[in-house]
Amino acid sequence: MTGGAIRMAYDGVVACAPVTVPYRRFSINTAHWWIARALDGLRRAAGLEPSQIDGLVLSSFTLGPDTAVGVTQHLGLSPRWLDHVPMGGASGVVGLRRAARAVQCGDARFVACVAGDTNHVDSFRKTLSTFSRFAQDAVYPYGAGGANASFALITKNYMNKYGARREDFGKICIAQRQNALAVPFAMMKKPLTLDDYMTARPICDPLHLFDCVMPCAGAEAFLVCRDDDAKALAIPAVRLLATIERHNAFADDPVQERGGWAMDAGELWRMAGVTPDRIDIVETYDDYPVVVMMQFEDLGFCKKGEGPDFVRSHSFTTDGDFPHNTCGGQLSMGQAGAAGGYLGLTEAMRQLTGRPIGRPAAKAELALVSGFGMINYDRGLSSGAAILARAS
Amino acid sequence: MTEPLARPKRKNPLRRTRQPLLPQSVRSRTAHGLTAAAAQGRFELQRCVDCAAVFYPPRDACPRCLSPRVPFVPVDDRGTLAVETTIHASTDPYFRERMPWRVGLVRLDCGPVVLAHLHGDAREGDRVRLDLKLDKGGAPVLVALPAKDTPHMTDDRQLREMTCDPKFRRVLITDGRNSVGQAMAKAFSDAGAAIVFVGVADAWKPFAGQEMLRKLAGVEIVPLDLTDTESVTELAEQNGARTDIIVNTAEHVRPGGILQRHGLTVAREEMDVRYFGLMRLAQAFGPAMRSRGADGVNSATAFVNLLSVYALMNWPAYGAYSATEAACLSAAQCLRAELRPGGVKVLNVFFGPLDTEWFQTVPPPKVAPEALARAVVQALQRGLEDVFVGDIAEEVRARLSVNPKALERELAG
Known part of the structure; x- marks a missing residue:
C-alpha cells in the first residue's frame, strides 16, 4: 500500500x-x-x-x-x-x-x-473548547456538542450510506457491557439491554447516551x-509482530467513513505474517461504536460497507466467536483521556499473558489492538494498530 | 416551514430577566478574516492565489501547495447539506439553554466541507446556500440557509440568534425632526417593529413631516434632546427596559474646515449633538440594553450609529464635521466592545453626502434618507456590523483598502 x-x-x-x-x-x-x-x-x-x-x-x-x-x-x-x-x-x-x-x-x-x-x-468542557485551533475556530462555536456532535455526523452518514442500524451499534455496546461486568472498577456496573440502549436519552441524533463514553x-x-x-x-511479556500509524488519511472524503487503517492494513498483516482469521482477540478504539465498525472493515476483518453484517453475524463477548474489547472498552470502563488510547494495549497484554482483569478469552495467542484519536476538525486524524503475540 | 414568530406577550415584571450568555467567541487571528467578511455581509473563504484551492477552516498556508498567499475572497456560497445532527446535550452554558440545536456538514460546490449552523428549512440532502454571520458573541459563524427563500424564514429560532431583526422589537429613533429620522421611523414601522419611539426635542415647536410621523403604525413620539443629559436620562428611566434597538439620527452638519471658522462655538455644538449626544445616549440606555441581550423574542439587540463615511478620512470641505464623525466612530468602537458581553451589536452605517438641505451645494450622487433607512433595516435583519450606503461611501471604502494616501490628497481638492 x-x-x-x-x-x-x-x-x-x-x-x-x-x-x-x-x-x-x-x-x-x-x-x-x-x-x-x-x-x-x-x-x-x-x-x-x-x-x-x-x-x-x-x-x-x-x-x-x-x-x-x-x-x-x-x-x-x-x-x-x-x-x-x-x-x-x-x-x-x-x-x-x-x-x-x-x-x-x-x-x-x-x-x-x-x-x-x-x-x-x-475539565471536560475546558478540554473541548480549546482542543485544537480548528475546534476553537470552526467546531466548538457550533452548538458545543463536542466529540458527540462530530461522531453523530459521522455515524449518521455511515448509517445513510451503509445501512447500519442503531441496533447494530447497540449490539457492540451491549457485548462490551457484558464483558465489563467482570471488571470490578468499570464505570458502568449494570447490564445493558437492547431496550435500555434504544430508549436512552438522545445526545446528538442518532447518538444516544450509551453510544457515548463517559469521561473519567x-x-x-x-x-x-x-x-x-x-x-x-521474570515478568510475562508479549511480542510485537507489526504496527502501523497514519495521520490525516483520506482528507478528501467529504465525511469520514474510513480511518488511516484502510491505507496501511495490508502492510500491517504482511509485516505480522498472519491473516485476520488467525487473531484471537481484537481490542478496537471505541469512543463511539461507529468507529468500531469502521475498524472491523478498515483492518480487514470484513470489506468496506460490510461492517453492519459483520456485527450481525458475530458475537463480541469474551466467550463469543469474536472476542472484542474484552474488559468492556471505554464504553463501559470510562474514557480516561489519553489513557483511553492505552486501554486496549494493556488489556490485550493481560489476556495474552493469562492475567485479565475481567474474564479471559477462550484462546489468547494473537491480539490486534487499534487506536484512533484527535478530532481536530470534522474527523479523527490519527490512527494506529498493532499485532501482539503471546511470547512462546 | 418556519413557524412564524408570535408577538411576545407583555413581560411579567416579577419574572427574572434571563442573563445574557455568549457562545465561545475566541478565534485564531487568521479566522478573523471571516469576522471581517461577516461584519459587512460578504461570503468569503480563503482561496490560494497560487493553486486556486478553496479551503476551510482558516489556515496560514494552502493545504494543497503550501503557498502562504491565502487571502479571504468571495466564493460561491452554494452547496449540499451532506449530513445533519440535532444536538441535545452540550457542556456550554449558552447552547445548553438553547437546546436542541441543529448543525450539519455542508459540501460546498467550490470544494470544502464545512460545519454550519442549520436554518430550520435546510434539511439533510437539500441544496443550500451558506451565509457568514456574526453570532451572539460577535464571532463569525457559517449558517446553511435553504437554497430559495421560504416563508417567514427570518423568524427561524437559530437564525434570529445571529440577526437583529426589528420584527416585534421596540426601537428608539433619537431625532424625528429631520428627514433621516422620519424615514427611519417609517422603515421600522414597515419592518414590523412593535413600537417605534421617536424622540423630538421641544415638541411644542412644529416641524415638517410631523403629521406623517404621527400617522405611522406603532410610532410614539417621546420628548428627547440629546444635548440635555436630564432629558436623555429621563427617557431612559421610562423606556430603557423596553428599548431593543436604538438608531441615533441626531445630526449636525455644517460645511467648512478649521480655518474658515472663528472660535469653537460651532465645533462645540457639533461635538455636543454628535459625540456627547452619543455618550449620553449610551450611558443612559447602554447598561439596561446590555443586561437584556437574552430577554426573549424582543431582547435588546442593536445600537445603530449613522456615521458620515468621512469619519474614515477627512473631507476638508466639511472638515470639522468629518472630525466630529471620526470621534463618534471611535466611541462606537468602544461601545461595541462594551455591549458585546450582552450580545448587543453596534451597527455602524457609513454614508456619503445625504440628499438633505445641509448638503445642498454638493453634487450628486447623494443618499436619499429613505435609502439610508432601508439599508439600516436590512443590515439589522442580516445582523451586520458595518455597512456602506451609496456610491460615495462604497468608493471611499474601496479606496481606503487600496491607497488611503491618494484618497486623503484628492479629498483635499
Whole structure:
C-alpha cells in the first residue's frame, strides 16, 4: 500500500507489565498524580527502581502547562530518551512503536509508556473548547456538542450510506457491557439491554447516551524492553509482530467513513505474517461504536460497507466467536483521556499473558489492538494498530 | 416551514430577566478574516492565489501547495447539506439553554466541507446556500440557509440568534425632526417593529413631516434632546427596559474646515449633538440594553450609529464635521466592545453626502434618507456590523483598502 523500503521487524523487543490505575468519574487530583500512580505501579510490576527507567513516552490532555519534560523533574526521573505523544486515542499504539524502536536500537533499555488524565468537575468542557485551533475556530462555536456532535455526523452518514442500524451499534455496546461486568472498577456496573440502549436519552441524533463514553480520570502504563531483560526480571511479556500509524488519511472524503487503517492494513498483516482469521482477540478504539465498525472493515476483518453484517453475524463477548474489547472498552470502563488510547494495549497484554482483569478469552495467542484519536476538525486524524503475540 | 414568530406577550415584571450568555467567541487571528467578511455581509473563504484551492477552516498556508498567499475572497456560497445532527446535550452554558440545536456538514460546490449552523428549512440532502454571520458573541459563524427563500424564514429560532431583526422589537429613533429620522421611523414601522419611539426635542415647536410621523403604525413620539443629559436620562428611566434597538439620527452638519471658522462655538455644538449626544445616549440606555441581550423574542439587540463615511478620512470641505464623525466612530468602537458581553451589536452605517438641505451645494450622487433607512433595516435583519450606503461611501471604502494616501490628497481638492 505505502510502498517504499521493507520495514525492520521488532525482533527481540517485548511489551510487559501492564498497569491500569482504577478509573474514577471525577478526581480532585492532577494528571501528574495519576501519571505517578501508573509509573509507580509499573516499576513495582516490573521490579525496577525508578532510576533504571531510562526511557519515557507520555500522553496526557490535562497535564498543562507541563509536557513530558516537566514530568521528569516532577517525578524524579532522569531518562536518556523521552517522547511526548499528544495523540489522544492513538497514543498507546504510537507510544508502543516509538518505544520499541528506541529499545531495539539501544537508545534506551527500559521505556515506560504512560498515559494519564485527571477529570475535574469542569475539565471536560475546558478540554473541548480549546482542543485544537480548528475546534476553537470552526467546531466548538457550533452548538458545543463536542466529540458527540462530530461522531453523530459521522455515524449518521455511515448509517445513510451503509445501512447500519442503531441496533447494530447497540449490539457492540451491549457485548462490551457484558464483558465489563467482570471488571470490578468499570464505570458502568449494570447490564445493558437492547431496550435500555434504544430508549436512552438522545445526545446528538442518532447518538444516544450509551453510544457515548463517559469521561473519567485514570491512568495506564506498560513497559517496553528487550525480551532477555523481561526474562531476567521474570515478568510475562508479549511480542510485537507489526504496527502501523497514519495521520490525516483520506482528507478528501467529504465525511469520514474510513480511518488511516484502510491505507496501511495490508502492510500491517504482511509485516505480522498472519491473516485476520488467525487473531484471537481484537481490542478496537471505541469512543463511539461507529468507529468500531469502521475498524472491523478498515483492518480487514470484513470489506468496506460490510461492517453492519459483520456485527450481525458475530458475537463480541469474551466467550463469543469474536472476542472484542474484552474488559468492556471505554464504553463501559470510562474514557480516561489519553489513557483511553492505552486501554486496549494493556488489556490485550493481560489476556495474552493469562492475567485479565475481567474474564479471559477462550484462546489468547494473537491480539490486534487499534487506536484512533484527535478530532481536530470534522474527523479523527490519527490512527494506529498493532499485532501482539503471546511470547512462546 | 418556519413557524412564524408570535408577538411576545407583555413581560411579567416579577419574572427574572434571563442573563445574557455568549457562545465561545475566541478565534485564531487568521479566522478573523471571516469576522471581517461577516461584519459587512460578504461570503468569503480563503482561496490560494497560487493553486486556486478553496479551503476551510482558516489556515496560514494552502493545504494543497503550501503557498502562504491565502487571502479571504468571495466564493460561491452554494452547496449540499451532506449530513445533519440535532444536538441535545452540550457542556456550554449558552447552547445548553438553547437546546436542541441543529448543525450539519455542508459540501460546498467550490470544494470544502464545512460545519454550519442549520436554518430550520435546510434539511439533510437539500441544496443550500451558506451565509457568514456574526453570532451572539460577535464571532463569525457559517449558517446553511435553504437554497430559495421560504416563508417567514427570518423568524427561524437559530437564525434570529445571529440577526437583529426589528420584527416585534421596540426601537428608539433619537431625532424625528429631520428627514433621516422620519424615514427611519417609517422603515421600522414597515419592518414590523412593535413600537417605534421617536424622540423630538421641544415638541411644542412644529416641524415638517410631523403629521406623517404621527400617522405611522406603532410610532410614539417621546420628548428627547440629546444635548440635555436630564432629558436623555429621563427617557431612559421610562423606556430603557423596553428599548431593543436604538438608531441615533441626531445630526449636525455644517460645511467648512478649521480655518474658515472663528472660535469653537460651532465645533462645540457639533461635538455636543454628535459625540456627547452619543455618550449620553449610551450611558443612559447602554447598561439596561446590555443586561437584556437574552430577554426573549424582543431582547435588546442593536445600537445603530449613522456615521458620515468621512469619519474614515477627512473631507476638508466639511472638515470639522468629518472630525466630529471620526470621534463618534471611535466611541462606537468602544461601545461595541462594551455591549458585546450582552450580545448587543453596534451597527455602524457609513454614508456619503445625504440628499438633505445641509448638503445642498454638493453634487450628486447623494443618499436619499429613505435609502439610508432601508439599508439600516436590512443590515439589522442580516445582523451586520458595518455597512456602506451609496456610491460615495462604497468608493471611499474601496479606496481606503487600496491607497488611503491618494484618497486623503484628492479629498483635499
